[in-house]
């Protein structure tokens with residue numbers, strides 16, 4: 142930190158209450174002075190993630206560079222009776238990284254090294270702050286990639302992917318993050334370090350690895366991750382099918398699966414989002430289509446030619462108005478670019494958006510989408526749909542202008558109705574964004590008190606005093622839902 | 637069911653009857669096909685043994701999901717799935733669905749079928765308190781809440797007794813072919829293929845299981861011909877009784893002195909052998925967590941006493 146900068150920080154920190162001053166001192170001893178921040182601007186930044194939530198209050202922000210430092214700062218947190226919130230890139234959409242009750246925020250962004258690429262075992266050991274796309278870019282020339290490819294992959298981290306069990310368009314055939322994590326090194330809320338999982342056959346002992354993946358930062362901090370490497374396919378074919386009705390696109394997706402195919406990806410976009418994306422990237426999407434289906438098959442040349450033909454036939458049976466094949470790698474990349482930047486593209490239409498995430502049975506896609514359009518209309522809102530159709534994962538995007546009085550309330554009401562419509566169709570609360578603070582209130586609509594109490598048991602196993610990311614996932618009334626609980630616990634409980 | 641019951645609630649009387657039978661006290665275990673009965677240790681004497689309910693509850697081929705009661709034989713499940721041209725990731729050793737998932741051992745075609753744990757979408761189990769508990773969800777993608785299905789898969793029934801499961805199914809491949817090569821390098825064989833369902837090696841022969849479109853299987857067979865001499869065979873070799881875990885790289889150079897006769901799953905790291913694997917001392921932190929989990933989920937230790945995953 143330069144001199145001017147350090148003066149600025151010292152001035153900014155002058156109003157720090159004495160308790161926090163002692164905490165800061167100990168954290169800085171454990172890490173380094175300039176890797177523990179407390180100035181107002183940074184705390185304001187780290188009070189939010191990419192979710193629609195209003196945000197929380199951040200305590201000191203730590204930037205550890207090693208497992209030992211994460212362990213050291215956890216011990217300081219224990220001594221001071223403070224909670225810890227791990228954080229990757231802050232792109233989470235359910236509020237998982239939002240600090241509640243002024244906890245210590247642990248940014249893993251400086252732990253961003255790829256430690257080892259082990260081709261013989263098809264795994265790579267990486268630190269949690271490695272950016273998803275950076276990893277795949279490093280692996281690609283070696284003939285591999287990391288299969289989960291969230292739309293946010295240019296910024297989101299492997300640690301965040303693990304904590305949210307993230308998905309992406311290409312998780313249809315290959316599975317979400319969980320299926321690609323061999324092992325994890327974790328600093329537990331007790332300050333102990335453990336390794337879960339194995340490089341071997343995925344079936345030895347209790348699967349604590351699987352329990353940790355998707356736990357949204359509530360079971361500890363992942364400090365090293367062994368990701369499985371997927372071989373790059375020798376051949377890929379990307380198809381763009383256009384339809385004059387959303388129903389036909391949804392039916393095509395159902396029929397493809399029913400015909401015994403699991404393509405690498407099947408993404409659907411409705412007319413509004415297609416046009417927004419088209420304005421943005423000029424991918425050549427048909428603007429007049431009510432829905433487009435981007436389907437990709439990969440593998441060996443012979444088999445994918447057969448699958449691509451069958452997909453075209455199924456599309457045509459469902460009244461596809463056009464079918465286009467990407468002829469070159471550039472064309473393919475462009476078709477995907479439109480899909481992956483779709484969320485960013487909506488900013489041209491309205492300044493704010495709320496992106497939802499639910500899953501419904503594939504066969505209910507068309508019916509639930511119709512209901513979603515009706516819900517938006519009832520609340521006088523614009524909704525756009527771009528989603529992982531292959532696994533029934535809906536992403537309705539409500540766009541609005543927060544400056545218009547009353548709009549935010551309508552957005553919330555419409556969002557709640559969308560979640561309930563998905564549940565009523567036999568679906569679930571979230572396919573990839575997680576529960577965080579966003580959907581805690583819905584947990585009791587899916588699970589019984591006994592079910593939730595058992596989820597709590599897992600939480601309690603790892604973190605009996607709710608040190609890690611309190612106030613998340615579990616609904617109010619369950620342990621660790623109450624962020625005040627921690628401070629009343631005497632220090633030294635861990636001995 | 638009342639309209640404001642939680643969505644995962646069940647009203648299946650068969651499951652409630654099972655919960656009642658399990659009750660809330662006394663040592664208890666579920667017998668499946670007893671194919672892995674002594675896995676994780678011998679069951680404590682005096683343990684009451686019950687059977688889980690049986691039957692395929694609902695099969696949705698277009699969703700690629702099946703809801704099945706835990707006591708259903710794997711063979712019965714496979715027969716039902718086969719009618720719609722699908723299959724599961726479970727190994728069929730003559731046992732039950734619940735038993736296979738409690739043990740958690742993968743199919744020999746691990747590479748082709750995926751890991752068993754990845755196929756478990758929703759679990760319904762009877763807790764140590766005799767309550768029916770659900771976790772996960774009925775659809776193929778889900779991150780709603782903590783992932784108890786993962787914790788329970790492979791837990792040998794020590795956290796809860798499976799009553800009903802929802803599993804992901806998969807299409808059966810058009811063509812399935814086993815080939816055997818003599819004196820070929822197993823690791824090079826694995827590397828030379830895009831996607832084998834299994835590559836097995838016993839120190840001399842290498843077996844390859846190719847699955848998929850006929851054209852793809854033919855092309856992969858030609859790729860094998862460039863690696864060495866392969867000929868079609870009916871089936872994989874018989875697997876020795878003991879199971880070893882190691883890294884895939886180690887599995888490609890197993891030391892027969894240590895294992896006795898063996899069959900190694902290349903690219904996976906599972907080795908079936910004559911001799912048992914010497915147990916490494918578990919990491920104390922991990923062991924501590926496992927013990928704490930057991931104490932919280934089953935405070936009186938009544939579920940499958942004597943067994944340890």
Ligand SMILES: Cc1cc2nc3c(=O)[nH]c(=O)nc-3n(C[C@H](O)[C@H](O)[C@H](O)COP(=O)(O)OP(=O)(O)OC[C@H]3O[C@@H](n4cnc5c(N)ncnc54)[C@H](O)[C@@H]3O)c2cc1C
Nearest residue numbers: 229230231232233237292298300301304307308358363573
């Ligand atoms: C435009 C956009 C598109 C998106 N598209 C997708 C998509 O296609 N698929 C998808 O699944 N998600 C998507 N997301 C959501 C988000 O990007 C993912 O959830 C991502 O994995 C979060 O990573 P992150 O590094 O930003 O984590 P953060 O947001 O920083 O944190 C997410 C959660 O992980 C915890 N955490 C972070 N690091 C660790 C660690 N090392 N150890 C333990 N816990 C940790 C945090 O406490 C928090 O609970 C999208 C988001 C945006 C903004």
